[in-house]
Amino acid sequence: MVFHRLLTVGFIQSSVSFWIGRIAQALCALFAVSILAFLFLELAPGDYLDRMRLSPQISQETLEAMRVQYGLDRPFVARYWTWLGAVVTGTWGYSFAYGIAVAPLVWGRVMNTLVLGASALAVAWALALPVGVWWATRRSTAAGFSMGFLTSVILGFPELILALILLVLAERSGAFPVGGMRSIGAEDLSAWGRARDLLWHLVLPVTTLALPAFAMLVRHVKAAVEDVMAETFVLNARALGVTGRRLVLHHVLRPAANPLISIAGLSVASLLSGSFIVEVVMGWPGLGPFLLEAIRARDVHVVIGGVMCSAVLVIAGGLLTDLVLYLNDPRMAAR
Amino acid sequence: MRRDKKLTALVLLLLFIHGVAILAGFFSPYSYREQNREVPLAAPTELRWVDGRGAWHLRPLVESPIAGGALVPLRFFVRGSSYSVLGLFGSDLHLFGVDEPHRVFLLGTDALGRDYFSRLVVGAQVSLTAGLVAAGLALTTALSLGALAGYFGGFIDSAIMRLVDVFLSLPWIYMLLAARAFLPLDMAPGTAFFVIVVLLGLLGWPAPTRIVRGIVLSAREREYVEASRGAGAGHLHLLRRHILPQAYSAIAIQATLLVPAYMLAEVTLSYVGLGVGEPLPSWGNMLADLPRGSLLGAEPWTFAPVFLLVGVTWLYHSVLSSLGDHYSRRNLGATT
Numbered sequence: 001m002v003f004h005r006l007l008t009v010g011f012i013q014s015s016v017s018f019w020i021g022r023i024a025q026a027l028c029a030l031f032a033v034s035i036l037a038f039l040f041l042e043l044a045p046g047d048y049l050d051r052m053r054l055s056p057q058i059s060q061e062t063l064e065a066m067r068v069q070y071g072l073d074r075p076f077v078a079r080y081w082t083w084l085g086a087v088v089t090g091t092w093g094y095s096f097a098y099g100i101a102v103a104p105l106v107w108g109r110v111m112n113t114l115v116l117g118a119s120a121l122a123v124a125w126a127l128a129l130p131v132g133v134w135w136a137t138r139r140s141t142a143a144g145f146s147m148g149f150l151t152s153v154i155l156g157f158p159e160l161i162l163a164l165i166l167l168v169l170a171e172r173s174g175a176f177p178v179g180g181m182r183s184i185g186a187e188d189l190s191a192w193g194r195a196r197d198l199l200w201h202l203v204l205p206v207t208t209l210a211l212p213a214f215a216m217l218v219r220h221v222k223a224a225v226e227d228v229m230a231e232t233f234v235l236n237a238r239a240l241g242v243t244g245r246r247l248v249l250h251h252v253l254r255p256a257a258n259p260l261i262s263i264a265g266l267s268v269a270s271l272l273s274g275s276f277i278v279e280v281v282m283g284w285p286g287l288g289p290f291l292l293e294a295i296r297a298r299d300v301h302v303v304i305g306g307v308m309c310s311a312v313l314v315i316a317g318g319l320l321t322d323l324v325l326y327l328n329d330p331r332m333a334a335r
Numbered sequence: 336m337r338r339d340k341k342l343t344a345l346v347l348l349l350l351f352i353h354g355v356a357i358l359a360g361f362f363s364p365y366s367y368r369e370q371n372r373e374v375p376l377a378a379p380t381e382l383r384w385v386d387g388r389g390a391w392h393l394r395p396l397v398e399s400p401i402a403g404g405a406l407v408p409l410r411f412f413v414r415g416s417s418y419s420v421l422g423l424f425g426s427d428l429h430l431f432g433v434d435e436p437h438r439v440f441l442l443g444t445d446a447l448g449r450d451y452f453s454r455l456v457v458g459a460q461v462s463l464t465a466g467l468v469a470a471g472l473a474l475t476t477a478l479s480l481g482a483l484a485g486y487f488g489g490f491i492d493s494a495i496m497r498l499v500d501v502f503l504s505l506p507w508i509y510m511l512l513a514a515r516a517f518l519p520l521d522m523a524p525g526t527a528f529f530v531i532v533v534l535l536g537l538l539g540w541p542a543p544t545r546i547v548r549g550i551v552l553s554a555r556e557r558e559y560v561e562a563s564r565g566a567g568a569g570h571l572h573l574l575r576r577h578i579l580p581q582a583y584s585a586i587a588i589q590a591t592l593l594v595p596a597y598m599l600a601e602v603t604l605s606y607v608g609l610g611v612g613e614p615l616p617s618w619g620n621m622l623a624d625l626p627r628g629s630l631l632g633a634e635p636w637t638f639a640p641v642f643l644l645v646g647v648t649w650l651y652h653s654v655l656s657s658l659g660d661h662y663s664r665r666n667l668g669a670t671t
Binding site for chain 1: 497500501505506508509510512513514515599602603606607609622625641644645646648649652653656
């Protein structure tokens with residue numbers, strides 16, 4: 001039935017226009033982020049040169065020359081225009097503090113954040129799916145109730161607190177590194193050794209991020225599976241003698257997937273905001289500490305570059321979610 | 336019935352905590368900025384019920400950290416440093432204290448000899464109020480914009496909803512940082528608090544707006560609304576009396592989601608030094624004061640903000656799930 005509708009011209013048109021609209025919306029959001037970031041900058045008193053201005057060794061003329069060189073004397077629209085040009089050419093502007101293009105600086109940090117975030121998401125989902133399904137099938141048993149209690153306790157611990165507690169435990173036991181991403185001298189190790197070293201450093205930050213994500217996701221999985229279990233077609237399948245694993249795998253999981261895919265997209269965004277504090281507390285060299293440093297130094301282009309990168313991640317997560325939703329059930333484009 | 340009692344108990348507990356936070360000046364024996372340089376990093380003052388001669392006292396005795404550990408009685412409703420409640424009226428009445436020059440430090444002192452208990456209570460005021468006010472701001476915006484979009488539809492609706500779509504795809508913590516980045520780092524604590532609350536409120540309105548709009552959209556087609564409109568009711572009356580009350584359960588659920596989220600956002604910002612700064616305490620900058628190098632060496636009572644944060648977050652989550660059950664049982668369609 002669905003495939004038949006897919007072939008009609010009207011349906012194809014509506015899904016093409018849906019995707020064009022969706023991508024246009026994503027681009028609008030990116031523009032909005034950049035304009036907002038520039039506006040904040042415009043409204044704010046002070047700039048990168050403020051700290052230099054305090055120094056008696058730097059003359060007024062030098063400061064003026066630097067203002068012109070950095071382009072801080074030009075009006076808002078002109079600066080925004082130059083920045084857009086820099087985005088097109090791929091430099092993303094220049095960092096005042098580092099003196100090099102922003103793009104390569106930010107790129108390295110984004111990769112580290114992605115490594116952390118992707119591992120945490122993978123761990124959380126890998127645990128939440130089976131546990132959630134299992135929970136939904138035994139919700140009124142003691143095990144089911146204790147799952148409810150356990151997840152509510154985990155949700156009581158914000159990432160910041162969880163990170164601090166895990167750091168204390170790591171310090172006490174000495175089993176895990178208490179910060180950073182690589183050991184000293186990791187460059188000399190073999191590829192296998194480097195990977196093991198990275199995994200070792202990942203354990204604590206990934207645990208911090210994955211635990212609350214797991215608690216949140218497992219509740220959603222349970223709710224979604226329970227909803228589908230109450231449908232008449234499941235009752236029908238049961239009446240026909242389909243039970244146990246076969247019932248769950250063949251009849252329940254696919255229809256339960258839709259709300260879960262939307263939640264997966266949202267979990268990208270919440271993970272990014274969660275990973276900020278974990279990176280700062282645990283010394284993970286990701287976007288978070290980098291941005292914090294840039295904020296303290298008033299390094300404008302770096303701050304905007306970092307914010308834009310996080311916006312790209314969140315928006316790409318949203319687009320990807322819609323794509324997966326579309327592939328699972330193309331009717332969503334034809335609302 | 337039993338479950339509703341549980342919900343009531345949880346809500347009362349939360350109200351109590353918020354009440355203590357609002358009346359922070361009354362519950363804290365000293366000013367958060369009063370320094371006792373001669374007793375830095377003091378251990379919590381011991382309360383005793385037996386005096387040196389072995390006699391029992393109903394009124395606890397305090398082993399004063401000042402002047403060689405003399406035993407002095409704890410007094411209630413004492414006059415002390417002056418404070419103001421919500422900036423509305425001032426007072427100098429405190430719940431408990433001891434006679435001058437003695438001191439009572441229930442949770443010890445920090446490195447500058449400031450009473451840790453007082454700072455914890457005032458910190459609660461800062462962090463909890465930030466969450467409450469920011470959530471209030473976001474929800475008021477959501478209620479009015481959602482009502483506008485859902486009720487009038489057409490151009491207003493699509494304009495507001497496009498804006499919502501854009502705001503929803505913003506990485507909010509990074510936007511918050513960016514906004515904070517371009518404000519002076521050495522802002523006065525009060526100003527910083529105000530700025531953070533407004534920023535949080537500004538970034539938080541889109542999700543609840545979308546929910547309110549959905550509810551208003553379906554509510555305005557109901558027959559009783561039609562009937563009221565037919566009887567000559569104006570827009571404002573329809574919205575206030577017939578349509579918006581439908582959204583209150585969703586707003587309550589959103590509030591239990593947003594308040595702890597914003598409280599944590601304030602704590603996070605203050606923790607990394609971009610939020611409320613010294614000398615004003617917040618749970619965030621108190622956490623940042625924990626010795627970073629060796630958390631092991633930290634005294635147990637300095638972890639008090641950790642326990643409070645976990646407790647309050649947990650309470651809100653419990654209220655959230657009880658509230659969800661409550662509304663779905665009443666079948667009011669909590670469309671979250």
